[in-house]
Amino acid sequence: MKIYKLGEEVLRKKxxxxxxxxxxxxxxxDEMFETMIAADGVGLAAPQVGISQRFFVLISDDEVRRVFVNPQIIATSPELEDYEEGCLSLPGFNEKIRRPASVTVQALNEFGKPFTLKADGLLARIIQHENDHLDGIIYIDRGDPNFASDVTAKMAKRLERAAKKEAEKAKKMAKIAAKIAAQEAKKASKSTK
Incomplete structure (x- = not known):
């Protein structure tokens, strides 16, 4: 699956x-778990793979695969913790973000069964990070505004370069296809003579 990057519209939609x-x-x-693991991530939300629906997958430090469908954080602890976060949609950027140390979340699992989970530590952090994605919020929105604008500008340049590369690749492929078609037409005209 393609992981969408900061600057792509789907990441900012509720x-x-x-x-x-x-x-x-x-x-x-299942595909999201494979994509997340291949990219060395611990969580992946639907909008990060281009789907504007309320679900995410994660594997925390307990190695349990968890699916959260239509999650709602119903309680957070008053204690806050700082932790350096990163995101598969902003590769190469990390920032310390302050979040509640523990959360209680209600959701449906992968079979559509409701559950309630009280989480702390890394699991609570991942749940909050991924749940934010479902509301179009990216972790840099919760940190230093200067860092956020710097990262946004850098990611815009990356997207621009990637789009340029794709356009050049498409142009090359079209040239190759045209060359092959011309050769095939030449062969076909020789065989009819």
Whole structure:
């Protein structure tokens, strides 16, 4: 799956609730786990793979695969903790972000069954980070505004370079396809003579 990067519109949209947990959706969860693991991540939210729906997957330090569908954080601790966060949608950037040390979340699991989970430590951090994605919030929005604007500018340049590369690649492929088509047409005209 493609991981969308900061600057792509889908990351800033508020996601729609999931109406029903289906086999098709479970297949998407599996793909998201594969994508997240391949990218060395610990969490991945639907908008990060271009889907504007309210779900995310994660694997915390306890190595348990967890799926959260239509999650709602219903309680947070008054104690706050600083922790250096990163994001698969902003590769190469990290910043200390202050968040509640523990949370209680209600959601549906991968089978559509409701559950409530009280989490602290890294698990609480990942839940809050991924849940933010569902509201179009990225971790840099919760930190130093100067860092956020610097990262946003750098990511915009990266996106621009990537788009330019893609356009050049498409142009090359079109040239190659045209050359092949011309050769095929030449062969075809020789065989009809």
């Amino acid at each position: 996601c729609e609730p999931v109406k029903e947990v289906t086999d098709e959706l479970r297949a998407i969860f």
